[in-house]
Amino acid sequence: MASNLLLTPIFQHIVLAYTALFLSIALGIPLAILALYSRTLQRIVMTLSNLMQAVPTLAVVAIVVPLIGIGFWPAIVAIILRALLPIIKNTWIGLSSVDPAQIASAEGLGLSEWEIIRYVRLPNAYPAIFAGVKFAAILANSVAILTAMIGSGGLGSLVFEGLAGVNMMKMLSGALPAIGIALFLDASFSWMERRLLPRSGESGLE
């Protein structure tokens, strides 16, 4: 019974944070790619993304309520608004900071725009994208605690209820798993980064 009481909020929290994170990736990377080819879109995306970072997280969560109400999906929107920025920004920087000689030779070889993105720009951007996604995952995890205030459920509910009722055990039962998840995220992303990122001969002996 006690374990069920804890498992359900953990499960809710993970679903909340990861749904928002995956939607942010699914939204952020294509937007960053499109921003490569449209100056207007690039300006809009970058301005909005930077703006979102300037607004306090609590205000982002609060502003969602009058717009789309409370519950799971408004909470997802609030997390996405927070997590999108590092993904878009890092992806765009990674994609656009490719050595011009590589782009020139790819064009000369006869690669199409899409092939240049797929075979040249994206591989070059992987480290930056990865760093952005890792940062976004940790942001999503922390915002998912706050969104309990707008009815998302999850570990945040335990934290807020514990705070309100001065129930230290309840508060910690929400806070500790959230910290654990954050540490796990950080470690697992670092591990994936080492495993998945292409090496380019600088890493020395292998």
Next chain:
Amino acid sequence: MRKRFGETVAVDGISLDIRGGELLILIGGSGSGKTTTLRMINRLIDPDEGSIAINGIDTQTIDGIVLRKNIGYVIQQIGLFPHMTIRENIGLLPTIEGWSREEIESRVAALLTLVHLPPDQFMDRYPKELSGGQQQRVGLARALVMNPPLLLMDEPFGALDPLLRRQLQDEFIGIKEDIGKTIVFVTHDINEAFRLGDRIAIMHEGRIVQIGTPRDLILNPADAMVSDLVGSDRLFEHIASLTVSDMMVPASSIISGDLPVQSAIEVMIQSRSTVAVVRERAASFSVLLLSTLLQRRDEVKTVLEATDPPFFLSMDVSLLSALEEMKAASVSLGLVMDDGEPAGLLLPDDLISRLV
């Protein structure tokens, strides 16, 4: 293959024929339009006016991507992809085109061998593990992977140190013979142009000032700029590319063998020549030195008796080898024959004053 160029800001009304199988050099200073011209050939840049045709087909009617896949392209910065192995770099286009793993493997191995990199040592290395010269060879191999009939090279050896550049040029001359492709090669290095080019187009301010073989440019520079660039006033620098016909003195007067000695002397003095060609019979010639004739004017009755046997040379023999032959035979005078008739005389003494 025929190409015509219209106008762009950088290239101002160029018309140019590139012949199948030749290596055409585009040379000029920065801003002369040579790179722009090159990039218009594979439509990285489209001309504002005019057209480019390859084998009679207007390139504007071909999709740029398809066109570029069939034209090799090598740039000075090489632009190998650092996240891919050498195998993946060279095999990228075949991979996109859906070749099988074995086909790609054998093609990559063949190309690496062609550019003098042992495949088993280099296939699975990354570009950063290679020296600049090795990287540029991989760049060339990558450009050749789809076996394009035309190869565009934009200062490929420009970033290498002089010693390595020279070595790669030598290798490239060999590779060029092996692959037998039409090559357009941009450079700003006149020595490179002379070493590699079949023909050289000299560009200045978006125009082609002169186009021709290295010998054309050296011997008949169109203007002072060309003459200065190719060093027409320092012919000795180009001695290796000169032939006998470039440096011979035309045989202006041919004296008949039965001419009286006195008349022969008069003819030679009048024409200010110290040497004359003497026709003994229909197709038999010898040479006559004015000095010999003057010395022996009293002992000989006819010109024939004062002549020396000729040392024959042909027109298109390289000047250096002709001089070596003459030195070996201890003769100071060569009779240059063209199609059985005397065309001119090669006089080493006179040569030196013309070379320097």
